[in-house]
Amino acid sequence: MASMPNKKPQPLIQSRERPRCQVCGEISYSLAGIHPQCEVKRADAIRMNRIKCDASAVTTVQVPSGFVPCQKKCPKCKALLYARKKMCGCGHTFSAGAGPPLSDGKRS
Ligand SMILES: [Zn+2]
Numbered sequence: 001m002a003s004m005p006n007k008k009p010q011p012l013i014q015s016r017e018r019p020r021c022q023v024c025g026e027i028s029y030s031l032a033g034i035h036p037q038c039e040v041k042r043a044d045a046i047r048m049n050r051i052k053c054d055a056s057a058v059t060t061v062q063v064p065s066g067f068v069p070c071q072k073k074c075p076k077c078k079a080l081l082y083a084r085k086k087m088c089g090c091g092h093t094f095s096a097g098a099g100p101p102l103s104d105g106k107r108s
C-alpha cells in the first residue's frame, strides 16, 4: 500500500486585505467592497426613510451603516422596527391613528 501524498491545493495568497462590506461586515470580493444585494438593501432603506422623514428634519443623507433613522421600538418585545411598519413580528400592532382595519370588506 503506497502512501498517498497529501497534496493540498495552494490557497490564493492574500497580498492585500479584502474590503469588508459596509452593510453586513462580511468580506466582499466585489470591486466596490460592498455586496450588490446589500447595496440595494441599504439604498432602499435610505430612500424609504428619506421619504418617511421628509417632514421631520433630515440632517444628512450620509447614514452610518447599521443606523437607520425613523425607527420605533416595539413596546412588547423591544425590537427595533421601521417606522412605517404597522405590525411587529411578535404580533404587536401599532395604531397609526387610523381606525381598526376592516376584517370584513362588506360595508353598506
Ligand atoms: Zn454585505
Ligand SMILES: [Zn+2]
Pocket (backbone or CB within 6 Å): 074, 075, 076, 077, 078, 079, 088, 089, 090, 091, 092
Ligand atoms: Zn414586538
